[in-house]
Amino acid sequence: MIAPSVRHMAFERADGAPFAFLPGQFIQVHFTYADGKPTKRSYSVATVGAGDATPVQRVEVAVSYVEGGAATELLGNLKDGESVDASGPYGRFCLMDADTNKRYLLVATGTGVTPYRAMLPQLRKLMDARGVEVALVYGARNSGELLYGDEFEAFAAENPNFHFYACLSREARVHPRPHDRRGHVQVGLEELKPNAETDVAYLCGNPNMVDQAFAQLKDAGLPIPHIRREKYVSSR
Ligand SMILES: Cc1cc2nc3c(=O)[nH]c(=O)nc-3n(C[C@H](O)[C@H](O)[C@H](O)COP(=O)(O)OP(=O)(O)OC[C@H]3O[C@@H](n4cnc5c(N)ncnc54)[C@H](O)[C@@H]3O)c2cc1C
Numbered sequence: 001m002i003a004p005s006v007r008h009m010a011f012e013r014a015d016g017a018p019f020a021f022l023p024g025q026f027i028q029v030h031f032t033y034a035d036g037k038p039t040k041r042s043y044s045v046a047t048v049g050a051g052d053a054t055p056v057q058r059v060e061v062a063v064s065y066v067e068g069g070a071a072t073e074l075l076g077n078l079k080d081g082e083s084v085d086a087s088g089p090y091g092r093f094c095l096m097d098a099d100t101n102k103r104y105l106l107v108a109t110g111t112g113v114t115p116y117r118a119m120l121p122q123l124r125k126l127m128d129a130r131g132v133e134v135a136l137v138y139g140a141r142n143s144g145e146l147l148y149g150d151e152f153e154a155f156a157a158e159n160p161n162f163h164f165y166a167c168l169s170r171e172a173r174v175h176p177r178p179h180d181r182r183g184h185v186q187v188g189l190e191e192l193k194p195n196a197e198t199d200v201a202y203l204c205g206n207p208n209m210v211d212q213a214f215a216q217l218k219d220a221g222l223p224i225p226h227i228r229r230e231k232y233v234s235s236r
Pocket residue numbers: 026041042043044045061062063064065066067068069070071072073111112114230231232233234235236
């Protein structure tokens with residue numbers, strides 16, 4: 001458990017072969033309901049790889065608990081060594097080689113931060129190669145729900161162009177840190193003054209947050225192709 005209701009899980013292919021994916025992509029877990037009807041759910045790959053398309057051995061995901069959820073039950077009860085059926089990778093929520101922006105605004109709530117964890121090595125290369133700035137604006141109710149918060153802080157300490165903002169909506173830390181903000185991600189975004197000339201934004205997680213941040217960035221003048229979205233809707 002990496003938060004009170006989030007389970008970090010690591011899988012390997014049953015045939016032992018490595019898994020090729022691009023940071024930002026997701027897998028689908030396939031299973032059947034009790035009545036035998038097949039279904040599937042999507043999970044973003046959280047694995048920190050080499051920062052390119054080099055295959056990885058482990059497919060890591062962060063699974064959030066959803067009350068009464070079918071996949072929640074399957075994955076929540078899975079024991080060490082057991083397997084699931086899965087396919088992938090899928091999706092285009094990835095960093096683009098053609099981008100010439102000066103800054104990335106990466107916005108997430110909950111498990112929506114996992115694609116950015118996978119992107120860290122790639123972001124490091126982009127910061128080194130073209131001096132791009134990166135601001136990760138991460139919303140959670142309290143500090144205990146910030147997934148991989150220590151990793152993002154350590155990455156920020158090592159990479160001066162990477163800035164991490166923890167937006168805590170319900171409860172401040174007992175000892176607030178300089179990068180903490182009070183409120184939703186919109187507060188952090190406002191402070192960063194989104195700029196159409198310099199910014200490309202990625203929004204991932206709760207659909208309401210994605211819609212609100214999208215509206216905020218559009219109002220700030222960002223063109224729609226520069227606002228990339230991944231909504232964690234239930235796919236039944
Ligand atoms: C591209 C993509 C990537 C995703 N990546 C992740 C990921 O990395 N980690 C992760 O945990 N989830 C992720 N999701 C969401 C995930 O696919 C499932 O929807 C989620 O795990 C719930 O599935 P379930 O079967 O447990 O619940 P379901 O049986 O589908 O739903 C049970 C009940 O809960 C409601 N519900 C469903 N989802 C939520 C929610 N998030 N919050 C509140 N109520 C809900 C449903 O409307 C329903 O009433 C992603 C979704 C997409 C589309």
